[in-house]
Amino acid sequence: MKNKKIKVEEAVSRGSRNSRRRFLKMSGLAVAGTGLLLSCSDDDDFTEPTDPDPDVFDLGAGDLGVLNYAYALEQLEAEFYTRVLNGSYWSGAAMEEKNILQDLYNHEVNHREFFNAALNENFDADVVLPSSLEFDFSSVDFNNRDSVLSTAQLLEDTGVKAYNGAGKLIETGTYLVIAGKIVSVEARHAAAIRSIRGGDMDDFKLFAGDDIIDSSGLDGAENPSVIIEAAGGFITTPFTANELP
Template sequence: MILSEIDRDDAIAEALDALHGTTRAGFFRRAALGSAALLAASTTPASAAIGKRDEAILNYALTLEYVQDSFYSEVERLGTLSGALETQAKTVAAHERAHVKAFREVLGSRAVKRPKFDFRGATEDADSFRKTAVAFEDLAVAAYKGQAPLIQSRAYLVPALAIHSVEARHAAWIRRLAGEVPAADAFDEPRSMRSTLAIVADTHFVVNTRSRRKPKFTG
């Protein structure tokens, strides 16, 4: 069923026009672009006036996307997976790269730099990948949920929520492939920036640039 079949009097379309301040064609054109392109499209030259809080939140989100992008892209390069798990990883890798690109375009010179990563074997076999991917996706969903109420500009809130829903789909997908219940609870809890970054630090996946250890693959 398509929108025109249930919205014969254009009431829904008109409501969308009013809500998003755009034409119906423009709204659906944006929707077709996907969440990453929507983020870039929502932040034209006006992004130069981005507030300090929103800048910090976007850079925080970019940091999490760097971790996921590097993790999935490394698995892809290694050719570790096969079958349904490989399909999931390749699809998510493309999504995460798109998210990174969109955040970097919005932040410009204010974007934090990509760190180096050593995933310590988590990308080298299917079991390790599954466990790590479930943890990463659940963490990303909780992290986005924790920051959404704090975003001040609607220009950033709408696309951030669009990315959040995609991350939730990633989480459900990898949970199913890992033999876990995709949605275990009726309600999800948010996670603060401090606790999320502490978890990332505890993984020791981020490599100290002064360390003598040279991982085989780095993000």
């Protein structure tokens, strides 16, 4: 077993393929207890689940699945802002916008490396999402202010919905709190980008606009399947989330 820097109580005995099977089984039961159905949990003899396509990475179940899922989203955001900072809009942008986008780049890269570290310290390398997802941002013009800011808004709002929807899938309190620490920063980002865009059109409520906050004052929350479908246009490396709702 690896010497863990990132301490998670329930993460014991996940150091082998065999223990991964037990983990899948256990997390399947735990999640089924919340009323969700999982395809992997009806396996009576503990045989290795049959992978429908062994060449395609599956995010996995339980905390592993959620962490891999978050890692994919943070890779996407970090790559987006990396390209923003290499584009001509950013290099010539007004100071306020330049500073905001630099900060968003910093935070998303930090988040990405956190998930990389957390996953690799607690799980076998073969069940950790590869660090080199590939992306297609051909729909974004990084030399164009509106294209960059509207995409940033979409990604940040999507990140908020993703973390809000994934919270209930997290089994370990430590991970839930860390997800909470990250999602509020994503929401701060979303509001800042929206505030800039709202200022352009004298819509001073856009930071938390009625287009995104419902009449009960609630932000969005979506399951991984919905988010992956929405973000899929940007991610070219195929992966599946067969064990997440």
